Amino acid sequence: MTSDHALAGQVAVVTGASAGIGAATCRALAAAGAIVLAVARDTSRLAAVVQACSTQAPAPEARSLVADVRSAAAVAAIAGTALDAWGRIDILVCCAGILAAAGGGPAPVASLPVAHWDEVIATNLRGTYLANRAVLPTMVAQGRGQIVNVASVAGLAGHAYESAYCASKAAVIGMTEALAAEAAPHGVRVQALVPGAVDTTIWDQAGLIPRPRHMLGPERVAAAILGLVRLPDSATLGTALMAPAGAPEQARAR
Amino acid sequence: MTALAGRVGIVTGGASGIGRATAVALAGEGAQVVVADVVRDGLDATVAAVAEVAPAGAGAYPVVADVGAEADAAGLAGAAVERYGRIDVLVAAAGILRAPGSPPRTLWATAPDEWDAVIATNLRGTFLCDRAVLDTMIGQRSGSIVNISSVSGRVGRAYDSAYCASKFGVIGLSESLREEVQQYNVRVNVVLPDAVATPFWDQNGPLPRPAAALDPARVADLIVYLVTLPEDTILLDPVIAPFRSRRRRRAPAEREEH
Numbered sequence: 001m002t003s004d005h006a007l008a009g010q011v012a013v014v015t016g017a018s019a020g021i022g023a024a025t026c027r028a029l030a031a032a033g034a035i036v037l038a039v040a041r042d043t044s045r046l047a048a049v050v051q052a053c054s055t056q057a058p059a060p061e062a063r064s065l066v067a068d069v070r071s072a073a074a075v076a077a078i079a080g081t082a083l084d085a086w087g088r089i090d091i092l093v094c095c096a097g098i099l100a101a102a103g104g105g106p107a108p109v110a111s112l113p114v115a116h117w118d119e120v121i122a123t124n125l126r127g128t129y130l131a132n133r134a135v136l137p138t139m140v141a142q143g144r145g146q147i148v149n150v151a152s153v154a155g156l157a158g159h160a161y162e163s164a165y166c167a168s169k170a171a172v173i174g175m176t177e178a179l180a181a182e183a184a185p186h187g188v189r190v191q192a193l194v195p196g197a198v199d200t201t202i203w204d205q206a207g208l209i210p211r212p213r214h215m216l217g218p219e220r221v222a223a224a225i226l227g228l229v230r231l232p233d234s235a236t237l238g239t240a241l242m243a244p245a246g247a248p249e250q251a252r253a254r
Numbered sequence: 255m256t257a258l259a260g261r262v263g264i265v266t267g268g269a270s271g272i273g274r275a276t277a278v279a280l281a282g283e284g285a286q287v288v289v290a291d292v293v294r295d296g297l298d299a300t301v302a303a304v305a306e307v308a309p310a311g312a313g314a315y316p317v318v319a320d321v322g323a324e325a326d327a328a329g330l331a332g333a334a335v336e337r338y339g340r341i342d343v344l345v346a347a348a349g350i351l352r353a354p355g356s357p358p359r360t361l362w363a364t365a366p367d368e369w370d371a372v373i374a375t376n377l378r379g380t381f382l383c384d385r386a387v388l389d390t391m392i393g394q395r396s397g398s399i400v401n402i403s404s405v406s407g408r409v410g411r412a413y414d415s416a417y418c419a420s421k422f423g424v425i426g427l428s429e430s431l432r433e434e435v436q437q438y439n440v441r442v443n444v445v446l447p448d449a450v451a452t453p454f455w456d457q458n459g460p461l462p463r464p465a466a467a468l469d470p471a472r473v474a475d476l477i478v479y480l481v482t483l484p485e486d487t488i489l490l491d492p493v494i495a496p497f498r499s500r501r502r503r504r505a506p507a508e509r510e511e512h
Contacts, residue, residue: 109430114382121423125419126370129361158425158433159429159430161434166427166429170407171422172422174423175416175418179361179410179412
C-alpha cells in the first residue's frame with residue numbers, strides 16, 4: 001500500500017489498540033502513513049500491534065503507551081507522550097470498550113452487580129470522555145484535529161442483559177454530539193462511528209448469548225474510521241452507522 | 255380521582271420540579287408515594303403539597319436519599335416495602351444539569367469530578383433505583399418504571415456533554431431493561447421532556463433560559479397517563495414539549511455568547 005496523502009505524517013492516538021477494532025485501526029493508519037500511538041492495558045499485545053504497524057509499507061513510526069482508560073492520570077499522560085514525541089496530535093480514535101466486567105457476563109439489571117455496571121461505564125463512557133478531554137486542549141490550540149469515538153448499534157437500540165453496555169454506548173453518542181458542537185468552531189471535527197456486530201474478542205464476554213451470524217470484520221470498521229478521518233474539512237458524518245449487509249436486524253436504528 | 259387507589263409509588267428528585275409535580279399527581283390519584291431527594295427542606299414542602307390534594311388513604315412519605323449511592327437506593331425501595339408492602343410505580347426523576355456550582359463548560363474544560371457527579375446522579379442513580387425496585391416488581395408480576403430522560407437524550411448540545419451523555423444513557427438502559435422484564439409484566443417507560451420550568455435552570459449560570467418551558471405539572475400528567483394505561487399497552491419514549499414555543503432549538507447565534 002502506498003502512503004496516503006491525507007494521512008501521511010499525521011499523529012494518531014488509538015485507545016483500545018491491543019485488539020479488535022483498535023488494533024485494526026492502528027494497522028490501517030500506519031498503512032496510510034500515519035504516526036501511531038497505540039494505547040491499551042496489555043503490554044505484550046500492544047507490542048505485537050506496534051510490530052504489525054512497523055511492517056506496513058511506509059513504515060512510519062509507531063509507539064505504544066500502556067494505560068488504563070479508567071484512570072484519569074493515565075489518560076492525561078496520553079497527550080504529553082504524543083506531544084513530547086511528535087509535537088502535535090492530529091487524530092484520536094477511541095476504541096477501548098468492554099461488553100461486560102472482568103469475570104462478569106450478560107445479566108439482567110436486577111441481578112447485575114453494581115461493581116460490574118460501574119466497570120463497563122468507567123471503561124466505555126468515562127474512558128472515552130477522559131481520552132477526548134486529554135487531547136482537546138492540544139487540538140483546540142492547533143486549530144485543527146479530529147476525533148472518532150466508536151459507539152455501537154447497542155447505543156441506538158437497547159438489548160436485554162446488556163444494560164450497562166447499551167447505556168454506555170448511547171451515552172457515548174450523546175457526548176460526541178455535544179462535543180462536536182463545542183469543538184467545531186475551533187476547527188476540531190468529532191464524529192461517532194456506530195458499528196453493528198463486529199467479529200472481535202469482545203464476544204468472549206457475551207457468555208451464553210449466541211454470536212450474531214453476520215458480523216463485520218474489524219478491518220472493515222477500521223476502513224470506515226479512516227473514511228471518516230479522510231473526509232474533507234468542510235464535511236462531517238456526525239454519527240455514522242455501519243452494519244453488515246444482509247443483516248437488517250443489526251441496524252435497527254430508531 | 256382514584257385511578258391509583260391502593261397503589262404505591264416512589265418518586266426520586268421529589269423535592270422540586272418534575273419530581274414534586276409527579277408526587278402530587280400520583281397522590282392526587284390515590285397513591286401512597288415515597289418521595290426521595292437529597293434535600294430535606296424541599297421534601298417537606300412536597301409532603302405539604304401532597305397533603306392538599308391527596309384523598310383518604312393517599313399521601314407522601316419523605317426519605318432523604320442520594321440516588322447515586324447504592325445503599326440509599328436500596329434503602330428507598332426497602333422503605334416503600336416496609337411501610338406499604340409493595341411498589342407499583344417508580345418515577346426516576348432525580349437529575350442534575352451540572353455538578354453543584356459548575357458553570358456551563360466545554361468538555362475539555364470539564365473536570366472529571368464534574369463529569370462524574372452528573373453521571374452518578376442521572377445515569378448511575380437511575381440504574382440503582384430501577385435495580386432496587388425490580389425484585390419487588392418481578393415478585394408481584396406487575397409494576398411500572400418511568401425513567402426521565404430528556405430531548406438531550408436524543409440530540410447532543412454544546413456545553414452539556416455530561417448531561418447529554420447521561421440522558422442518552424438512560425434511554426439505552428431503559429430499552430435494555432424493558433426487554434428483560436416485559437416477561438414479568440413490568441413496564442419500563444422513558445419520558446423525554448423538552449424544557450420544563452423548574453429550578454434546574456438555576457444550574458445554567460449566565461445562559462439564557464429557554465424561551466418557552468412546560469409547567470412540570472404537564473409532565474406529571476403524562477406520567478400518570480403512562481402508569482395508568484392498560485397493562486397490555488405502552489407508549490414508547492414520548493417527547494413532551496411546550497406547544498406554540500417560538501423556537502424548539504436554540505439558534506446558533508445564541509451560542510456565540512459563550
